[in-house]
């Protein structure tokens with residue numbers, strides 16, 4: 691097991707941030723830690739990285755206890771903190787060299803992580819000159835410097851534009867082929883795009899722990915489609931297997947089907963037969979969304 695958390699409780703003064711939290715993450719898994727603001731995600735991650743001590747309970751990372759073997763835990767974990775604090779006045783290589791020195795990492799590793807995270811074209815610049823997406827890459831490169839077994843990423847894509855978001859998600863997915871990744875987010879699509887499994891936390895307690903494959907298998911299918919002009923819901927309801935139609939905004943409709951067979955071709959045929967054009971089509975995992983709403987509302 692890469693991470694074992696048993697009955698962790700964390701109390702800040704009067705504020706209970708975590709209550710009897712337990713979960714296990716196997717080597718090589720990419721697990722999303724999903725929860726609304728203030729649910730306790732960062733607190734849990736800080737305990738796993740030894741930045742914080744739990745009030746009670748045990749947390750073990752890469753077989754090392756976070757309280758009694760903190761140094762070994764730190765060697766096993768690469769951490770990208772929320773808001774990715776960086777020294778903006780440093781150049782990229784200078785910053786990585788500074789941290790490599792702290793970790794006693796060989797200098798050759800700096801170029802390796804630069805290439806691995808796609809930083810090469812920007813590596814000669816000052817960090818302050820980089821876009822947010824490239825700053826995240828610097829944060830990830832830094833987390834990878836000492837070649838840790840486990841990566842803990844606290845909201846790694848917050849504040850990125852859609853292109854940067856896709857790039858960083860792809861990067862995390864490719865890193866995840868070799869490492870265990872535990873990443874927090876409050877964005878469901880993030881979990882769907884990157885993770886094998888999701889752990890949902892609300893008000894300091896774990897409320898769900900399930901694989902994406904299981905959610906997908908159980909699910910009713912939802913297709914979001916934008917047409918080029920408005921159409922009556924009743925017409926859409928004539929498509930086979932439709933159980934529910936909502937005009938969410940403008941010309942965008944969310945159509946729910948009671949089948950897992952991919953209904954996108956049928957929806958395209960429907961558009962064609964009704965002289966409509968499909969401007970955008972998107973298959974959504976309704977189950978994660980409804981599970982999240984149900985459990986965290």
Ligand SMILES: Nc1ncnc2c1ncn2[C@@H]1O[C@H](COP(=O)(O)OP(=O)(O)OP(=O)(O)O)[C@@H](O)[C@H]1O
Pocket residue numbers: 702703705706707725726727728729730731732733734772876
């Ligand atoms: N140092 C602290 N002192 C007191 N309370 C704290 C401290 N840090 C966090 N909290 C409280 O603990 C709870 C959990 O906070 P935490 O930052 O772990 O949540 P989060 O899920 O990471 O939220 P977000 O998504 O907003 O980052 C919140 O109620 C927060 O206000």
